[in-house]
Amino acid sequence: MTGRARVNGVDLYCEVVGEGEPLVLVHGSWVDHETWRRVVPRLAQSFRVLVYDRRGHSRSERPPGQGSRRQDEDDLASLIEILGAPAHVAANSFGASTALGLATRRPELLRSLSAHEPPLMGIVGDEDRQLRPVLRAMEAALDGVLAALRAGEDRAGAQRFVDDVAVGPGGWEYMPERFRRTITANAPTFADEHGDPDWARLDLARLDGFPGPALLTFGSESPPWFPVIVGKLATALGGRARMRTLVGDGHVPHLTHPDRYADDLTAFIRSAAM
Numbered sequence: 001m002t003g004r005a006r007v008n009g010v011d012l013y014c015e016v017v018g019e020g021e022p023l024v025l026v027h028g029s030w031v032d033h034e035t036w037r038r039v040v041p042r043l044a045q046s047f048r049v050l051v052y053d054r055r056g057h058s059r060s061e062r063p064p065g066q067g068s069r070r071q072d073e074d075d076l077a078s079l080i081e082i083l084g085a086p087a088h089v090a091a092n093s094f095g096a097s098t099a100l101g102l103a104t105r106r107p108e109l110l111r112s113l114s115a116h117e118p119p120l121m122g123i124v125g126d127e128d129r130q131l132r133p134v135l136r137a138m139e140a141a142l143d144g145v146l147a148a149l150r151a152g153e154d155r156a157g158a159q160r161f162v163d164d165v166a167v168g169p170g171g172w173e174y175m176p177e178r179f180r181r182t183i184t185a186n187a188p189t190f191a192d193e194h195g196d197p198d199w200a201r202l203d204l205a206r207l208d209g210f211p212g213p214a215l216l217t218f219g220s221e222s223p224p225w226f227p228v229i230v231g232k233l234a235t236a237l238g239g240r241a242r243m244r245t246l247v248g249d250g251h252v253p254h255l256t257h258p259d260r261y262a263d264d265l266t267a268f269i270r271s272a273a274m
Helices: 069-083 094-105 129-150 154-166 177-185 187-194 225-240 258-272
Strands: 002-007 010-017 021-026 047-052 087-092 110-116 214-219 241-246
Touching: 002 069, 010 069, 021 069, 021 094, 047 069, 069 087, 069 094, 087 094, 094 110, 110 258, 129 154, 129 187, 129 225, 154 177, 154 187, 177 187, 214 225, 225 241
Parallel strands: 021 047, 021 087, 087 110, 110 214, 214 241
Antiparallel strands: 002 010, 010 047
């Protein structure tokens, strides 16, 4: 099934494929549902998989005014209810922040949760002093990206994000043009996300109330703040969480090692049901 869903006053583009227990995949910033394209066929052998473009991204509606991560959480909740709650949810980056936020507010909607590298910088405390220099460098790079976007220089801002934050120098040059176009088109929503004062925060006390199994992952090739963030989330969830390092991966393991990602996610969901 391919189409649009009207949720919370916004039209969202979505696709549903496969049969079985419902599984929703939530993409990160800058990209869209296409980022899951390499893993959907394998996952659809075991699950009824829903992918969608989050509000403000690609084929979904971009409403005016300042948005919030809470709105993304509400959108995810509505899609889960349409697909059939409770659902398994697997999410990446800002999508993982969205899924975790929903888990604190509507835990009954999630049968299980798999979250890879949510950028929840707000839960990194002052005790993590060794991270302060790299966090300051990252924040300075993001300030440069956001300054370009707010000046209307979307392509320049997108290139700075790829080269200075996400991939490294030269990353933009080697990226296929169709990816450059997608990232540039979704650049205004990245700026909007960072206008939300709560974009990097999470109520860890409420997360403790999430009863379902959770898989929390970070890549061995990713920046050093992600293991700290994932560790804090795992502590909040206690024995319900499995924390795993994905060796050889960075921020988007479903693109770099899609078969392994799909197989690991399937195995986690099946073991969680036992």
